[in-house]
Amino acid sequence: xxxxxxxxxxxxxxxxxxxxxxxxxxxxxxxxxxxxxxxxxxxxxxxxxxxxxxxxxxxxxxxxxxxxxxxxxxxxxxxxxxxxxxxxxxxxxxxxxxxxxxxxxxxxxxxxxxxxxxxxxxxxxxxxxxxxxxxxxxxxxxxxxxxxxxxxxxxxxxxxxxxxxxxxxxxxxxxxxxxxxxxxxxxxxxxxxxxxxxxxxxxxxxxxxxxxxxxxxxxxxxxxxxxxxxxxxxxxxxxxxxxxxxxxxxxxxxxxxxxxxxxxxxxxxxxxxxxxxxxxxxxxxxxxxxxxxxxxxxxxxxxxxxxxxxxxxxxxxxxxxxxxxxxxxxxxxxxxxxxxxxxxxxxxxxxxxxxxxxxxxxxxxxxxxxxxxxxxxxxxxxxxxxxxxxxxxxxxxxxxxxxxxxxxxxxxxxxxxxxxxxx
Numbered sequence: 001x002x003x004x005x006x007x008x009x010x011x012x013x014x015x016x017x018x019x020x021x022x023x024x025x026x027x028x029x030x031x032x033x034x035x036x037x038x039x040x041x042x043x044x045x046x047x048x049x050x051x052x053x054x055x056x057x058x059x060x061x062x063x064x065x066x067x068x069x070x071x072x073x074x075x076x077x078x079x080x081x082x083x084x085x086x087x088x089x090x091x092x093x094x095x096x097x098x099x100x101x102x103x104x105x106x107x108x109x110x111x112x113x114x115x116x117x118x119x120x121x122x123x124x125x126x127x128x129x130x131x132x133x134x135x136x137x138x139x140x141x142x143x144x145x146x147x148x149x150x151x152x153x154x155x156x157x158x159x160x161x162x163x164x165x166x167x168x169x170x171x172x173x174x175x176x177x178x179x180x181x182x183x184x185x186x187x188x189x190x191x192x193x194x195x196x197x198x199x200x201x202x203x204x205x206x207x208x209x210x211x212x213x214x215x216x217x218x219x220x221x222x223x224x225x226x227x228x229x230x231x232x233x234x235x236x237x238x239x240x241x242x243x244x245x246x247x248x249x250x251x252x253x254x255x256x257x258x259x260x261x262x263x264x265x266x267x268x269x270x271x272x273x274x275x276x277x278x279x280x281x282x283x284x285x286x287x288x289x290x291x292x293x294x295x296x297x298x299x300x301x302x303x304x305x306x307x308x309x310x311x312x313x314x315x316x317x318x319x320x321x322x323x324x325x326x327x328x329x330x331x332x333x334x335x336x337x338x339x340x341x342x343x344x345x346x347x348x349x350x351x352x353x354x355x356x357x358x359x360x361x362x363x364x365x366x367x368x369x370x371x372x373x374x375x376x377x378x379x380x381x382x383x384x385x386x387x388x389x390x391x392x393x394x395x396x397x398x399x400x401x402x403x404x405x406x407x408x409x410x411x412x413x414x415x416x417x418x419x420x421x422x423x
Contacts, residue, residue, distance in 0.1 A: 001077065002056055005035070007047060007070045014067040016040050018060050020122075023073070027055045034117075035072055036060060053077040117144035127183055128153045154187040181216075203298035214360040219396040222355040222367075223404045227412035229255075229371060230386045235418045243316055252371075252388075253291070253345055254315040258421050259414035260341060260366060261287045261308045267407040270364045271340050274398055281398065290339035290359060291319065293326040300326050301359060303339040347371065353389045363398045366411070367391035388415065 010016065020037035023029055034046035053075040060072055117125070117132055124146050125132050135152045137144035189195050200208070232255055243250035264271040264287055272281040287308040290301040302322045307315065325331050342359040345368040356367035371388045378385070392408045399407075414420045 003051075003053070003075050005050060005072045005075050007038075007066050007068055007072060008050070009068055010038065010045065010047075013038075013040050015065040016067065018062055018064045018066060021058065021060065021062055022046070023055050023058070025055050025058055029053065029055060029075075036066075037122075038066065047072065049075075051075070117149075121146050121149060124183070125149050128185070150185045151188075153185055201297040203295070203300060207299055211357055214357055218358050218360050220355075220358050220393050221396050221401065221404070222391055222393040223401070223408050224353060225390045225392075225405075225408045225412050227388045227390060227415040228376075228385050229388045229415050232415055232418045233371070233386050243313060246313070246317075248313075248317040248320045250313070250316050251319070252347070253343070253368075254312050254319060255415060255418070255421070256343060256345075256366070256368065256411075257289050257291075257304065257307050257315060257319075258312065259411045260289060260343065262414045262421070262423070263407050263410040264341060265308075266410050267403060269399055269403060270394070270407055272363060272398060273361045274363070274395070278397070284340050286340070288338050288340045290336075290342035290362070291322070292342060292344040293323050295327045295329070297329065300331060300336065301339065301342055302326055302331055302335045303337065305338065341365065343368065353391050355391060356393050358393050358395055360395070363395040364404075364407075365393050367393070 016038045017040075018036050019039045022034045022036060029035075029049050030052040031050070032048045033052075035049055036047050038045050038047060054077050055073055056076045057074040058072075059074070060066060060070070066072075117137070121144055122132065124130075125135070128149065130149050130152055132144060132149075135144050135148050136142075138148055139145045229252070233252065236250060236252060236255070240250040268283060269281070271284050271287070273284070274281060286306060288303050288305045289307045290303045292299055292301050302325070304315065304318060304322065310318070322331075322335065325335070339359065339362060341362055342356075342365040344356045344365060346354065347368050347370045349370075351369040352372070353369055354367050356365045358365050368391075369389050371386050373384055374387050375382055376385045376387075377383075390408055390411060392404060392411075394404050414423075
């Protein structure tokens with residue numbers, strides 16, 4: 001006996017898009033098996049089978065619009081009870097999940113379609129390259145939950161699933177872009193030993209989001225060089241006592257800030273920003289330098305304004321004050337806005353070099369590590385020199401390699417002789 005299956009009551013929705021057809025003609029289905037996935041501008045939902053049987057004929061396709069009462073399919077051998085109410089729409093579920101590729105084997109594709117899982121869980125499975133036909137559901141009536149999918153992946157099932165014809169194209173799509181960035185999921189670490197969950201600070205969470213966004217959007221390259229700061233350091237040592245008497249520390253960083261400004265003037269693309277359309281550069285005529293400060297709550301980047309107009313002692317005093325406010329958690333939002341270029345210094349900690357992440361929408365950042373004494377040949381003689389490693393990361397959409405090399409070389413030139421600061 002054949003029976004027509006219609007769209008049930010789906011609430012205040014009409015002309016809803018069919019974004020996935022989960023069965024095919026000839027499939028044997030059971031009560032509550034998902035038939036199609038619908039999506040409105042607010043949510044997605046699966047429409048379950050009201051009874052079991054064999055699909056004789058499909059009456060909808062992906063891209064169709066349906067409402068309550070629209071014909072979905074014709075079912076042969078129907079009978080055997082009624083279905084539970086249609087599941088409520090899942091707010092925020094993924095839009096337009098990819099269908100099982102036509103090239104997949106019939107058996108795998110049919111099993112994937114019959115899997116008892118919501119649209120959001122199907123999206124996660126596709127992103128992770130998981131064949132839902134291999135996942136055992138622990139939810140109500142055997143429904144597959146997102147935890148089931150993630151546990152399957154974390155226990156090594158992902159590799160097995162990726163080897164199936166149905167899952168391999170999905171895994172490739174997830175890595176290639178249609179599904180976005182593949183998710184990195186966490187195993188149950190407590191199963192290996194004792195654990196403790198510690199909340200991230202607000203600054204940590206904000207920094208993580210910003211750095212992730214910058215890493216994803218900016219094609220970054222890092223250029224390395226070094227500056228001979230032997231003479232500069234001798235000069236700093238000779239006057240740091242005077243600064244101490246005046247109530248502040250006189251660190252090498254103030255010289256670097258001045259050298260960066262000199263290079264920004266000479267190579268103005270480093271003092272620009274790309275507009276949102278990606279078609280123009282906004283050339284800034286001021287020189288505000290962001291200084292990364294390590295605080296108990298995480299990394300912050302307060303901005304020292306108009307560095308070009310301030311003397312070395314004035315910069316040293318302001319740098320000390322703003323660093324203290326940062327560590328005391330007293331910075332305001334305005335203190336971290338308007339930066340043109342950033343400097344991240346690890347010189348007080350150590351290291352030989354590193355690749356700082358561009359503080360977008362800026363296009364460049366300078367990373368500093370501890371200066372090192374090294375033997376060098378100067379004018380035919382082997383002498384001991386103090387060398388400062390320099391690492392400039394830059395946005396390759398705005399800056400090309402040769403331009404970046406000249407920029408870093410100019411910083412090294414200015415730092416090589418304190419008198420160059422006056423040029």
